[in-house]
Amino acid sequence: MTDPEVPEIVEPSARRTRRRSPKSCEQCRKRKLRCDRGLPCRPCKRSRGALQCSYSPDTTRGAASSSEAPRRASQSASNSEGQADVAVILDSLKFGRERFHTAGYQPPATGDQAKNSNGNNNTPDLFPRPQIRIGTLETDKTRLFGRAHWVHALAQFNLIEKLQFLGPSALSGLQEGMGSLCREVASRRSSLKHHRTLELNDPLPDLARTLPPKATCDQLLSNYWRFFEPLFRVLHRVSFEREYDSYWTGSTKPSTSFILKLSMALGLGAVVHRDLEESGRIRYLAKSWLYAVQWWLMGPMEKAARSLDGVQTFCLAVLLRQASSLGGASSISTDALMKLAMSVGLHLDPDGFSVYGPFERELRRRIWHTVLELTVMGSLDTTLPLLITSDDYNCGPPSNLSDTEIGSDSDDLPQAHPAARFTDSSIQLLLQKSLARRLYMVRKMNGIQKPLSYEETIELGKELKMQCHDIASFFHLRMSSTEGYDQDACEFHRKFLDSYLRRYILFLHRPFALQAGKDPRYHLARKTCLECCQIASSHSAGLNLPQKVTDEFCLMAIRGSGLFKGPLCQDVIIHLGLELVTQLEEERDLRMPGEPTAPPSSADPLIQMSRAGRQPLIDTLRHILGQLRHIIALGQPSCKRYFLLSAAMVHIEELEAGSSNPLPAAMAQLTKCLKDCSELLRLASADVCQPVADSDPAWSDEASPDWPDTFGLLGFDFDLLVG
Incomplete structure (x- = not known):
């Protein structure tokens, strides 16, 4: 050239x-x-x-x-x-x-x-x-x-x-x-359009006037930032607190969406508030706040809620309903939330839209993965089919950045930190690693097509166990660090994530564990389910009612529903009870035909080993049973678990005593429990200082179709009793 x-x-x-x-x-x-x-x-x-x-x-x-x-x-x-x-x-x-x-x-x-x-x-x-x-x-x-x-x-x-x-x-x-x-x-x-619109009364026309004083709001909002926001990224803390300060100083008029989001955050903060009396008052108010939010989301102002603010408010409302046992079908709520999020394009990769700045793109990624998590959680709890697949969205995961590193005026996002560096988004990213697999699992478990094979179940269970191991290692390093992390919040998040993922493992193996008594090939599924329930129930050790509860995870277990019941959830209680009954029946079947049904001699080493192995499970169930009674006395009308566990414990005691017909004793115990609960609920209703937050008898626990004989136990319809 x-x-x-x-x-x-x-x-x-x-x-x-x-x-x-x-x-x-x-x-x-x-x-x-x-x-x-x-x-x-x-x-x-x-x-x-x-x-x-x-x-x-x-x-x-x-x-x-x-x-x-x-x-x-x-x-x-x-x-x-x-x-x-x-x-x-x-x-x-x-x-x-x-x-x-x-x-x-x-x-x-x-x-x-x-x-x-x-x-x-x-x-x-x-x-x-x-x-x-x-x-x-x-x-x-x-x-x-x-x-x-x-x-x-x-x-x-x-x-x-x-x-x-x-x-x-x-x-x-x-x-x-x-x-x-x-x-x-x-x-x-x-x-x-205004003439044809049906005029409805706003359930709470001036919600801001019902908010507690600033000192109480500060404490409740701090609880929300510490315990809930790291798990479910909904709000940008810096932006929200700037608007929060402006609201209390009166420098600007707050928007409707801000007041609604604030009320939901305060309600969530009350769930882990250690003062039981003040928490009860706030959660009683939160029911009215939730009605106002639902009216804004679904009522005549539905169009105004079709925005990013609307999705944020909806996410917080779904969380509050579950964490505070405010009732309702979670699957209906999460399906509507998913549709709202997709209608504003959250499922699409925000990098494809030049109109969004770096801050809004990051915010949309965080909120979308929170919507996904709530949707999968709702489908898992209700065992209804999941209506979304990984092919329906292409929005990538959020960056490992803290809220203080990004803002609405950011021209570019800073370089994301390595996974080992803890930020405000670290816990969400921990969950996001297994989200695609869990989404697939829930679709297969709750779908009507070909179910998961046993081999595939074992492989998926191994993956989730490895995820539980990674979570334990992550929090061990964080809690042993010299950087001064919030130890109470770390412990709360560790227990929550561990219980959450082990719930998937339990549901995954449970159909095969129920067949293990007849087919020894499924013994591994039975062993896995028992391990999950033992680990989940161990988190109830910090619950010692009527003494003051200082463990926020146990506070949430007292007041929550579904996943938020933690160690007190119905699935853990039922499976531990069934495991004990199964062990006793297998021990009884080992006797020779014609041998008396009296209890075997305690001198038999095998019998001693069996009883020693069962005793920790029995002690755990007795502890949970006592705590459930105290929870009812606090004004939480959650009776189904108490009745089921009371009857199951008498059933187990009768089998250990060698009885061949434990039904009469179980029925007598059930009658006693009904009288006891009636008196406890009467006293709780008469106590004006303890408002009953869950007074609607139509609310019920999540369905558990894998236990068809349990709810018909003793011929009594336990669905009449709130779980």
């Missing part, structure tokens, strides 16, 4: 590295805001002052040439109102091919498509259209259209591009003439 050819090679590279002309308006550039390139742009229209939206002469934006920017800036005062009205109407009607495709999620264009979208043509853009407008779906129509939606067919009309032949002057006149008509149609449409 000769020397004269060298400049021809270098010159294109120089052109590629040349700084591009700015596309934002001058006002947005000065204030460092994201400009949507409208005329006037949205940030300028929403500013407190009447900002004049103008573009510099060298600005190239949309499809407009740079020479037209000053002319359109000078005309903005005369026709901006009409242009804005028409643009909003046409934008809401989704006329235009580009808007349809971007609303259905389209990655940023490259190559020739990017060149065309950058405005390298001479067609004036009187209807400004940014490359990706998915962000406006949360504040405008708040809908995300799938590929089969009719709006994509309507897009083929390509109305905007077909009107371009009229020219700029004709289109400008058309907009000015349509401006008043657009406003008139919008006004009449709004009036008609």
Whole structure:
């Protein structure tokens, strides 16, 4: 190659590295805001002052040439109102091919498509259209259209591009003439919709007045940040606390969504509040707060909730219902939450949308994985089919960053920390490692198609056991560190994650464990289920009612439902009871035919070993039984577990005594327990200082279809009693 050819090679590279002309308006550039390139742009229209939206002469934006920017800036005062009205109407009607495709999620264009979208043509853009407008779906129509939606067919009309032949002057006149008509149609449409809307009474019209004093709110909110937010990432702490401080100082008027999110966070903080009396009062108020949230989410204001704030509020409401035993079918709530999250595009990778800044992209990833976790949890508890697969989303996991490292004004996210470095997102990332496998497991366990084979069950169980080992190692390193971590919060999170994952292992092996008595091939499943229940029940050691409870995990077990019952959950109680009964029946079957049914001699070493092995399980169940009675006395009408365990313990004692018919003794014990509970509930109802938070008799525990004979035990319908 000769020397004269060298400049021809270098010159294109120089052109590629040349700084591009700015596309934002001058006002947005000065204030460092994201400009949507409208005329006037949205940030300028929403500013407190009447900002004049103008573009510099060298600005190239949309499809407009740079020479037209000053002319359109000078005309903005005369026709901006009409242009804005028409643009909003046409934008809401989704006329235009580009808007349809971007609303259905389209990655940023490259190559020739990017060149065309950058405005390298001479067609004036009187209807400004940014490359990706998915962000406006949360504040405008708040809908995300799938590929089969009719709006994509309507897009083929390509109305905007077909009107371009009229020219700029004709289109400008058309907009000015349509401006008043657009406003008139919008006004009449709004009036008609309001007339046809059923007027409902807000269950809590002034929720802010029911919030406790600031000192109490500070303590409850601190409980939420310490114990719940690290598990389920919903809020950005720095941003929320800034809004929280502004609320108490009265510098700004709080938004409705903020008050609702705050009330849900306070309710969750009350779940682990050590003062039982104050916790009861707050949780009693939380029921009213929850009604207000549900009215906002599902009532006449449903459209306002179709946003990122709405998803956050919904997540907190689902958590509060479960953690505070406020009733309701969790599967219905989580399915509705999933649909809401997908309607605002949380299931899509936010990197594909240029309208989102780094902070919002990270926030959307956190919230989406929280929605996934709550959905899988709800399906596991109710044993109903899971309605989502890993093929339905492509949103990646969040970064290992703390809240103080990112903010709404961040231009770029910092480099994510290694997995070994603890941040505010570390626990969510720990759960995320096994999320795909757990999602697959729940679909197979609760589906009606081909179930999991025994071999596949063993492999999946091994994976979850390794995950439990990793969690134990993670918290051991953290609690032994010299950095001064919150020991109570670490212990709470360790117990919660361990109980949560072992619940999957229990449900995974339980169908085979129930067959182990007849088929010895399933002995490993029986052994695995027993280990899971023993480990889960060991977390009840910190529960010693009526003494003051200082273990937050046990406090949640007292007040929670489903997964949040922890060591007091019905699955653990039933399986430990069945294991003891099975061992005693197997011991009885070893006797020779015709041998008396009296208890075997204690001199037999095998009998001594068997009794010694059973005694820790019996002691654990007796401890749980006593704690369940005290919980009822506190005003928690959770009776089903108490009745089942009382009857089971008498059944076990009768078998150990050599009885061949333990049914009469179990029935007598059940009658005694009914009288005892009736008196306890009467005293709890009369005590005005202990409000009954769970007074609805229609609430019941999660279904357990794998135990068909248990709920029919002794011929009594235990579903009448709240679990």
